[in-house]
Amino acid sequence: MKVERILEEYRDGKIERRAAIGRLAAFFAAAYAGAPAVLADSEPTFVAQGLNHLALRVTDVARSRDFYIKHFGFEILDDNAPRSCFLGTGDNFVALFGGRTAGxxxxxxxxxxxxxxxxLKRLEDAGLECHRVENRVYFKDPDGLEGQVAGRYS
Structure with missing residues (x-):
């Protein structure tokens, strides 16, 4: 956690003045002592609001689309078979992408x-391997699985 983030959280009302002062003091004490300028606290980088979507690679987009509609009642949001198809499930969706292997x-x-x-900056500051494609931000978990952060229906 860097100074900018501490100040941003205080300004946005996410932490109180006492917490901000304590974090800033710890940050500068660590920096003065030659320790890495990152606070070791248990606060998450982000607070998840829910699972936005799951993207699957499938060998036959139309077949998978029909399967999920028939068995789970998904609604088609955008159908570009054989390349891709997006199926809605209320506040979430499943993206199907055509490929040689499923996963x-x-x-x-x-x-x-x-x-x-x-x-992107917060993920990088937290030490995650990440990248941006247009308005999408992706990261790798410890096992190398790709994740994304987004707002609603991004």
């Missing part, structure tokens, strides 16, 4: 106040 492409977590540039 998970990525998962996406909904976060509050999504801003791609700010999200």
């Amino acid at each position: 998970m492409d990525h998962f996406c977590v909904t976060i509050e106040d999504y801003d791609a540039a700010a999200a």
Whole structure:
């Protein structure tokens, strides 16, 4: 956690003045002692609001689309078979992408106040391997699985 983030959280009302002062003091004490300038606290980088979507690689988009509609009542949001298809499930969706092998492409977590540039910076500051594609921000988990952060239906 860096000074900018501490000040941002205080300004946004996410932490109280006492917590901000304590974190700033710890930050500067660590820096003065030559320790890495990162606070070791238990606060998450983001607070997930829910699972936004799951993206699957499938060998036959139309077949998979029909399967999920028939057995689970998904609604078609956007159908570009044989390349891709997006199926709605209320506040979430499943993305189907055509490929040679089946498996998970990525998962996406909904976060509050999504801003791609700010999200990328926070993930990088937290030490995660991440990248941005247009307005989408992706990261790798410890096993190398790809995740994404987004606002609602990003």
